[in-house]
């Protein structure tokens with residue numbers, strides 16, 4: 001019982017947009033989709049929703065293909081934002097909610113709740129074209145989740161928002177997950193995925209380069225970061241065996257090392273040289289992993 | 300099915316409440332009112348006073364009273380006044396106090412002779428009526444000279460029974476044909492404008508949803524085919540509302556002037572005794588024509604990515620409608636021509652041209668059935684293909700070059 005993507009390939013003519021995608025998105029969890037521009041995220045989402053047919057493979061939700069009969073269980077925030085520009089927020093949301101199987105009264109009540117929560121109750125009687133882009137995005141997020149879907153697909157939900165709004169929408173999405181919705185979202189912001197998702201997938205040019213549980217991905221990545229501050233010259237570390245990357249900052253250095261044993265060697269070498277103000281062993285960030293994997297694929 | 304109604308009622312209500320719809324409807328209703336009151340309006344603007352004609356009776360038979368009575372029978376809007384001398388009458392005509400004067404004399408054989416003089420004789424209505432009245436007077440005078448009985452006079456005046464009958468089986472009588480022509484002409488116009496206007500509305504509606512990008516949400520919750528047909532029927536309902544309003548206003552206002560109508564402006568159009576079956580066929584063909592073109596318009600609307608491109612995109616469709624209309628207009632003069640018969644079976648033309656034939660001729664029912672059958676089959680086919688174009692088209696945002704983008708749209712909805 002989950003969203004299963006089984007050997008899915010999508011070709012547009014000769015061009016392969018998605019290549020042999022294989023994974024399972026567990027229920028009641030948030031799943032992050034990462035990848036550069038043109039990696040195939042949107043195409044994958046459209047295939048999940050049945051808007052595009054896969055050239056090969058199949059996608060099933062709870063054992064069944066997603067079709068229009070199940071549309072009341074599905075929510076979708078497309079990447080290209082858009083609502084009826086001339087319609088009032090009220091009419092708009094009620095119409096879209098009814099198409100997802102809600103009745104009018106319920107939809108209105110929910111709409112009022114969400115507008116209050118997003119601190120924009122006065123928008124209910126405004127036409128969408130009168131709202132700023134970020135505020136339109138709030139309305140659209142409401143439209144995608146007002147019916148409390150079982151599966152919610154968000155294509156770059158937080159792009160184009162100010163930090164306050166990002167936090168507000170993130171909280172809303174997390175609440176929804178806690179109430180049992182399975183959420184799949186794509187983003188270019190590693191920290192959003194790092195913060196909210198247990199599972200993730202990094203795509204590059206249509207193929208998954210990393211896929212799985214965040215913790216395991218980090219562990220199996222092997223490399224760690226070591227952050228050092230000291231009162232003496234650290235330049236000997238630039239060519240230290242086992243150090244794969246060096247970043248010099250104002251106060252010291254951040255090293256990428258191949259494993260904990262290298263870190264242990266380093267500290268042993270550091271202590272005799274003088275006073276060490278900071279020595280910290282950190283898990284690799286998703287950004288490191290992304291750059292490494294996708295960068296490698298670029299080369 | 301439930302979603303079908305939601306989309307349908309949303310399309311219908313949001314259009315019904317839109318400003319542009321209300322404004323056009325009001326303008327059109329005003330137009331209908333003006334048209335249906337044309338006779339009255341013309342009368343108000345035209346001769347506000349009755350026509351006056353002076354009679355100078357030089358027959359010495361005191362025919363003035365008798366003639367006045369005859370004129371009153373022919374046209375009660377002409378007032379007859381007596382005048383003695385011609386000079387005076389001529390002056391009045393020149394001053395436009397009266398329309399003209401009639402000199403009544405005896406000719407050499409003791410017969411009656413009338414000379415009508417007016418500023419302009421192109422206004423032949425009065426002259427014709429005066430002549431008619433004079434003929435009547437002459438018959439009576441002759442009859443009384445021959446001392447005929449009243450019954451004999453009636454017999455003398457009764458015109459012969461005369462009828463024209465067309466021998467070809469599918470032809471209507473000449474009188475029917477003329478009457479039908481007016482009605483068919485008007486209804487063809489209604490079909491033409493209706494199909495063009497509402498099909499364009501559909502294309503605009505679809506293109507608006509697409510360019511505002513709300514489409515991707517819509518097709519993720521409602522299937523394209525449901526959406527497309529709900530929209531088409533929603534607009535059909537809107538068109539019916541509009542038509543009912545127009546015809547309602549027209550009917551009420553015509554009914555009010557019914558007496559003027561029968562002999563006035565509208566008699567020319569054969570509205571005097573409207574042919575019910577023609578109107579029913581008009582409704583059937585208008586609906587089918589609309590369905591065909593609206594489906595086409597929905598597909599075309601779904602492949603454009605900028606609202607400005609809509610007009611260009613639907614121009615081939617507009618051309619088809621215009622060509623059908625032009626063929627129908629030519630056919631109005633000769634509805635049994637073979638090119639009319641042929642085109643009446645071609646689906647994109649048949650809504651107008653088969654209707655033309657049905658309205659003007661006695662077309663065998665099987666021919667109508669075949670034409671309608673072909674039309675319905677085409678609509679269904681276009682619906683199936685159209686739904687696929689629509690599904691692919693709404694996800695496609697490139698440049699829109701008619702044929703190529705339709706191909707792309709079809710491709711996109713396939714697995715390939």
Ligand SMILES: Nc1ncnc2c1ncn2[C@@H]1O[C@H](COP(=O)(O)OP(=O)(O)OP(=O)(O)O)[C@@H](O)[C@H]1O
Nearest residue numbers: 012017035036037038039040041042043044079711
């Ligand atoms: N309709 C289409 N026809 C042809 N190629 C397409 C079509 N849609 C997408 N593609 C191609 O498929 C690839 C993947 O596109 P997709 O939109 O899925 O990328 P994405 O991961 O969502 O990128 P972004 O982060 O920029 O949104 C791109 O190279 C794109 O050009």
Ligand SMILES: [Mg+2]
Nearest residue numbers: 041042043079
């Ligand atoms: Mg995308």
